[in-house]
Amino acid sequence: MANYAVKKLAGMAGVSVRTLHHYDRIGLLRPSVRTEAGYRLYGEKELLRLQQILFYKEMDFELKTIAELLDDPEFDMVQALQHHKKSLLQKKKRIETLLGTLEKTIDHLKNKQTMKHEDLYKGLSKEQAQAWRKEAMERWPGQVKHSEQQLLKMSPEAFEELKTGFGANWQQLMAMTDNDPHSAEVQQLIADHYRYILQFWGKPEVAPEAYKGLADLYVSDERYTAVEGKPNRGFAAFMQKAMYYFADHME
Template sequence: MKEYTVKKLAKMAGVSVRTLHHYDQIGLLKPSIRTDARYRVYGERELLRLQQILFYRELDFELKAIGNLLDSHNFDLVGALESQKQMLLSRRKRLDTLVATLDKTMLHLKNKTMMNPEELYEGLPKEQAAAWRMEAKENWPEQVAHAERELMRLSKADFKALQDGFKANVEQLAMMSHLDPAGSDVQAAIAQHYHYILRFWGKADDAAEAYRGLGDLYANDPRYTQVDGVPAETFGNFLQRAIHHYVDMQLR
């Protein structure tokens, strides 16, 4: 039979020697042998009992209650282990939920110092931005909420880079508006435009039809295709045709 000194057992179990001394004093975990020199020596049986004690302690049982359970005449070790496993799994599930909540809270606090919904519309006149956001939320509430959540995960620097890249892409398309919308150069720029739009939307569900609908919006609402603050109907029609061609050729 293997024997363990109090020091070795404490190290194996991750508890202090003082804890084992206390368990001995209150009768919760007695050593199997006490030498003539009063040294405590533990065997396999005590190891299993200590395991049970530590499991129950992890589950917040009081020491007295643990002793009563372990000393009960009908105590079933295998059954106890199965019960403890289920309780620990339940606790792990609760802890996983708490960790997820903490992650969300930290993300929220982090984003409060980095991005907020108002910052997503910087660069637009304040009243216009508010009106556009309200209109979009009325027409596409879930999509707008999702897009804003995803964008607020970005740092200010990353969001600024996204804005600048998209602006340069739109300016490039505006300068191409005299070309064939189905031409290779225009379609290459539209491919970039599409990927910028996906980043702003934050998802790709039904992306093809949504992007086609965006092309229609450009053609039907001049507010979205202004050039230097001036509505450009021709540009809107050009974008619509270019986007429709891209959807038909690349996204079908």
């Protein structure tokens, strides 16, 4: 096998000439031939040793430790290569997993949709949505702004899930109108209703008095409990009693 000059070997191994000079100085990798002109030449034995050095460096071994390993009389080149292969395969698997995660994250960020104000009132006509929001802003400006800010942070999917869950809970409560509003079954549904309301309000903390205020609104404003545009005073009264009881017994 031909001997390689230091510049040629550096290019093949992907290291600098300066690095090879350093390895020579510390005795880690000496050339097989040193010409009268001072040129360093490396043969097959040195190429294999350099390969081992680079493998161990990849695993963050210190140069002193690498030298001790390679100079050990019992050092087995084949066994070492098999170990390196195993380590590299494990590293490859970790990198592939990381790349997969990065791809998913990039795809999510590229395709992530942002909520708009009109999305919060989807299902209402444009005129109705504007009228309701205008009225709410006049009555509770601070709360409406805070609520919208919090809801706009949600993904469209999460907001849709919130609306669907609330709608299902509302229908279950309507079906319980003739039941005792203080019963355990009704109170369980009211607890879910309260949780949904807090999400709409963007309030993580307990808010019993505000919840009672909403209960009063259900009774005073028929629009909030109307069914297909028709007032449902029985349901409104039921909700007020159930919500008051829940708020008064909140821990």
